[in-house]
Amino acid sequence: MVPDDDGAFAPTTEDAPSSSGFLDDGKNTIGSQLASRLREAIISGELQAGSKINLDKARKTFNVSLSPLREGLARLISDGLVEFEDNRGYRVSSISLANLEEITTLREEFEVFALRESMRLGDVEWEGNVMRALHRLNRTERDAARPETLERWEELHREFHLTLISGCGKPILLHFCRLLLNLNDRYRRVFLTRTSGDRNVSQEHSEIAQGAVARDLDYACDMLRQHIHRTGTNLRNHLATKGIL
Amino acid sequence: MVPDDDGAFAPTTEDAPSSSGFLDDGKNTIGSQLASRLREAIISGELQAGSKINLDKARKTFNVSLSPLREGLARLISDGLVEFEDNRGYRVSSISLANLEEITTLREEFEVFALRESMRLGDVEWEGNVMRALHRLNRTERDAARPETLERWEELHREFHLTLISGCGKPILLHFCRLLLNLNDRYRRVFLTRTSGDRNVSQEHSEIAQGAVARDLDYACDMLRQHIHRTGTNLRNHLATKGIL
DNA sequence: ACTATCCAAATAATCGATTATCTGTCAAGG
C-alpha cells in the first residue's frame, strides 16, 4: 500500500490509518504494548514532564519484568518523549518555552516542506486519504467536559496532519514529522483543552486540505504554516499563563 | 558549554568534541559500549546493510547477555541504523538509491537551515570551534591504503559538520542532523574511499567555514548546499557503478 | 505435482535473581 518503505525508518509500530483492520495491528509483544501505554501516559500528561521514571515502581505498576519495560522505554526515547542517562535511568522529557518554540519552528519548516513534496508527488489515493481524514476530523466534536472526546479528536487530528504529508515519498522525513507531532501534541493535551475563541480550526483544516488536493502549492503551504504558527502562539500564551516559565 | 539542552534530545551518549577528556566520557555500561561498537561496525560496512542480526550469535560474538545487547541495538534504532520488528528481531537498515537521495535532500534542507541559524545566533566560541574543527580536518590526510587514516578523517569530518551547525540553539534539529550524518557517512565509508578527482574538498570546507564565521549567510549556505549535493551525486554514481541498484 | 497442515529446530521475548552503581546521611577530622 505505502509505496516505498525501503531504507531506514520504515514504520515500526505506528498505527495503521485504515479502518478495516482484520489482521492484528502490531501491539504484539509486552514491550510494544508498554510503549503504547507509556506514550499515551506521557502525551496525556499523566506522567509529568521532567519526572523521573522509577523502574521498580513502573515494573510493579504495569506488572511486567524489567526487560520489556526497558524495551518500551527505549522506543519512547526514539520518540523524543523520554530521556536516558547511563546508570541514572530514565525520565520523562521536560518541557520548556524554548523546547516548544523549537518544535513549532521545526514543524513550520519540515511539515510545510513535506506538504509541498506531497502535493508534488502524491497520487489520487493520497488525495482521497486527505479528504477522508479531513472529514472524519471535522465530524468529531471536542467537548472539554468529556475527556474521551478529546482523546478521539487528538487521534484524528494527528492522523489528519500525518495524512497530509504522507504522499511525500520520504520515510525519514515522515519519521521526523511524526516525532515533532508527538512532542507538540503533549503540549496541547496538557495546556489546551479547548480552542482559542478567535480561531475556527475546522475551517483552517479545510482550507489546507482543499488547497492540497487542488495542488495549489503556495496557498496550502501558507495555510499550513499559519495553522502551525497559531497553535504555537496559543500554546506559548497558555504556558506563560498557567505558570511554567 | 552547550547553552540550552533543556527539552527532548539532550545529547545522550554522543562523543564530546573537546580533546582533553580528563573525566570519563560516558561509555559506562555494557549497553553503551555495545552501541558504539555496533555503530562503528555498521557505518564501516563490517555489518552488511540489510542483513539480519542474530541475537544469539551477536551475544556470543560480543560475550554479553541479551539485555545489554538489546539495549545497544535500541540506541541504534534511534540512530536510524537498525530496524526492528516485533518477534522478528533486528536487522541492519538497508541501503538504496531512494534512501541515499532522501538523505541528501534532507541534509540540504536541514543542515543548511541549521547553518543559517548558527550564523544568526552563534557566539564567538562557536566561531572558534568552527575554525578549530576546520583546521584539524584539513591537516588530516586521507590515505586509502591505510584504513585508520580513513577512520580518523571520517571522525573529524563528522565533527566539522556538526560543529558548523552547533551554534543553532536547537537541540532537536541537531539531533536530526546528527542522524542524517550517520546515515550518510555509512554510504561514504562503504562506497567512497577516495575523493572524486574533480573536487577539492578541503577547499570546499574552508569556503564554508570562512563564510560562516564572516556571517555571510547566503554564501556559506550556498557553499554548504553545493558541498552536500556534490557528495550525494558522487555517491549515487558509485552506488550505480558498484552494482547496487 | 501442488497445496495445506503439523512438527521441530531456531530464534525472540520474558522472567526472577544477582551484581554493580549511585545517592543521601551521618560521623570524624580539620
Place this chain on the structure above:
DNA sequence: CCTTGACAGATAATCGATTATTTGGATAGT
C-alpha cells in the same frame, strides 16, 4: 561550621534460565 569519607539503602544493569513465537521442512491429502 565546613569538608571528607564511609556506610547503607535505593536504584540501575546484567545474567542465565524459561517461555513464546516464528520458520522451514516433512507429511498427508487432493
